[in-house]
Amino acid sequence: MPFNIVSVWSKRRRSKSHDTVDPWIYKPMESWQLRDQNTQSKRRNCSLVFTLKEMEEATCSFNEENLVGKGGFGRVYKGTLKNGEVVAVKKMELPPSKQADGEREFRVEVDILSRLDHPNLVTLIGYCADGKNRFLVYEFMRNGNLQDLLNGIRDVKMDWPLRLRVAMGAARGLAYLHSSSDIGIPIVHRDFKSTNILLSEHLEAKISDFGLAKLMPEDEDIYATTRVLGTFGYFDPEYALTGKLTLQSDVYAFGVVLLELLTGRHALELNQGPADQNVILQVRNILNDRKKLRKVIDPEMAKSSYTMESITMFANLASRCVRIEGSSRPSMAECVKELQLILYINMNA
Numbered sequence: 001m002p003f004n005i006v007s008v009w010s011k012r013r014r015s016k017s018h019d020t021v022d023p024w025i026y027k028p029m030e031s032w033q034l035r036d037q038n039t040q041s042k043r044r045n046c047s048l049v050f051t052l053k054e055m056e057e058a059t060c061s062f063n064e065e066n067l068v069g070k071g072g073f074g075r076v077y078k079g080t081l082k083n084g085e086v087v088a089v090k091k092m093e094l095p096p097s098k099q100a101d102g103e104r105e106f107r108v109e110v111d112i113l114s115r116l117d118h119p120n121l122v123t124l125i126g127y128c129a130d131g132k133n134r135f136l137v138y139e140f141m142r143n144g145n146l147q148d149l150l151n152g153i154r155d156v157k158m159d160w161p162l163r164l165r166v167a168m169g170a171a172r173g174l175a176y177l178h179s180s181s182d183i184g185i186p187i188v189h190r191d192f193k194s195t196n197i198l199l200s201e202h203l204e205a206k207i208s209d210f211g212l213a214k215l216m217p218e219d220e221d222i223y224a225t226t227r228v229l230g231t232f233g234y235f236d237p238e239y240a241l242t243g244k245l246t247l248q249s250d251v252y253a254f255g256v257v258l259l260e261l262l263t264g265r266h267a268l269e270l271n272q273g274p275a276d277q278n279v280i281l282q283v284r285n286i287l288n289d290r291k292k293l294r295k296v297i298d299p300e301m302a303k304s305s306y307t308m309e310s311i312t313m314f315a316n317l318a319s320r321c322v323r324i325e326g327s328s329r330p331s332m333a334e335c336v337k338e339l340q341l342i343l344y345i346n347m348n349a
Helices: 052-058 096-113 146-150 160-179 237-242 247-263 279-286 290-296 308-321 332-347
Strands: 009-011 024-026 067-071 074-080 086-092 124-130 133-139 197-199 205-207
Touching (some): 052 074, 052 124, 052 133, 096 124, 096 133, 146 197, 146 247, 160 197, 160 205, 160 247, 160 308, 160 332, 237 247, 247 308, 247 332, 279 290, 290 308, 308 332
Antiparallel strands (some): 009 024, 067 074, 074 086, 086 133, 124 133, 197 205
16 A cells, blocks of 8 residues: 655754754654554565665675766766665755755655656655765666667657557656545646656556656646656646646656657757747647658668558557647547547457
8 A cells, every 4th residue: 555754854943042053853754653554575665775885885885887868957877786676776966056956956856756656757865965965866767768769869669559558657657646546736847858757677667757746736637837857858838827836747758758759759849940849839730630640650660560550549549649739639538438449459460
């Protein structure tokens, strides 16, 4: 059974002498208040707390040979824990001007992933908050991220059945976040994209990077903000224009990923002309035209791996996900159902 954390972070009260102190104390795992103490053999998310020394030992002092990825947050290293488990260690490295944002994202990721349990979400094994050092420790995903696979960086043949399974896994992960089944409040990922879909050894899709995730206000389906966060190419137009974040913002980003899976193109290609930089602008007008649709199918896919019926249905779903008005898009639960049908049709043609 999933557990609920009352609070990972607690406010520190100022002493009578009014000394200036850091307003946040990071509580060690042992002091977190768990409402459900029913233990099972399966390890919970974020069950371990690490020291800086342990992070250095796991990664051979952050040896460049263990570097597996870079991002705006810092670097990701392959590491090995004392028990022999291979993990991914995200080392937060941000300039002083962005450290407050990085700290906030670190807290959000630990808090949210500690409360969630789903096969299509990456497992957070633990964290390190040692002095000013911040690390997140995840299960190691041996096949990297979806964008790398589509780019041919890894030796994995991305034929249509695999792309459909990846789409299904990602859809189930988002539908779980939106359902609020474990914590009682729907969660918007807010930075869903192909680089945040990781593939396991068995090519199972898992959503990662929850630093920008937002818990929706209770009994409301809109969160209004003056600060629009996310990644260009995946922005929900309504969110970007109005600052109103909804579950449908994730649906829009999911639709962009569907188009990447269909075409093999990037969400945003700045080296192209203005009309061809955005994959949506490239294909929006032909997604429901079966004859023209053949021209945008990723040529890297074996033709024998797909049926045009499944391709057409997939393109239609993608086109509805990226509609301008959020209310016109399907829910993630509906996306899961449609992808199940598409998988069945492609297998039984």
